[in-house]
Amino acid sequence: MIFCPLFSGSSGNSIFVSSNSAKILVDAGMPGKSIDGALKEIGESGSQLDGIFVTHEHSDHIKGIGILSRKYNIPIYANELTWKAMIGAIGKVKEENIKVMNKDHVTIKDMEITSFVIPHDAGAPRGYVILAEGKKACVVTDLGYFTDEVRAAIIDGDIILLEANHDVEMLKVGPYPYPLKRRILSDVGHLSNESCGKAIVSMQTGKQKKIILGHLSQTNNHPDLAYQTVLNILNDNGVNLEKEISVHMAKRSMPSNYTKVV
Helix, strand or coil, X not given: XXXXXXXXXXXXXXXXXXXXXXXXXXXXCCCHHHHHHHHHHCCCCHHXXXXXXXXXXXXXXXXXXXXXXXXXXXXXXXXXXHHHHHHHHHCCCCHHHEEECCCCEEEECCEEEEEEECCCCCCCCEEEEEEECCEEEEEECXXXXXXXXXXXXXXXXXXXXXECCECHHHHHHXXXXXXXXXXXXXXXXXXXXXXXXXXXXXXXXXXXXXXXXXXCCCCCCCHHHHHHHHHHHHHHCCCCCCCCEEEEECCCCCCCCCCCEC
């Protein structure tokens, strides 16, 4: 399996995942031209995509979905409430490419994709688990807190993109208006650096995992701060950073260096 965040942050998100015979995106929250360029940079093409899976309808996750689907005739997968919330924002899509996920499980060639509920202020937000070739990749961003359901869905993942959106103190003293600060800090907002670190600690099983920290706020966080905060929490809790969990950072505006078999 190949797993590569193309973009990850408050300004736009898209993750490329491939197996021996299937290729998908989870979200396409940048302009179609930008995603085309990012795919080309890692040696891939939109014309080869088998589907785009949508986590939720916020613009930083759907901005490029419509244009990519129209350009390359790509099916779009989302649950019914997400379709209702985003259909007016993505433009006309061929009927055959509107794939409503009435069930939480879809199989595409040799790849199995399962969605699970995340707590966020959207219509029916979901995280995704992708299984292929005996490996498990997980995409978990935009969640106000780390629920038992989320933990159960991803605890045995081989590679996990997990949100480390903000530093709480930076957010509190930052320029955002008070109602937005309350939203971000709420149970349907975003996961902080500290909460992300504690979530990783709760997933210790002895199985080796690669954790990629993503969806960082450009205003209320910094990659070095997020990385060090999470590492400090793992070290304080005795997590073995060589044998059990390795931590990496997703890049905001270009493909990350994780296009590796996991």
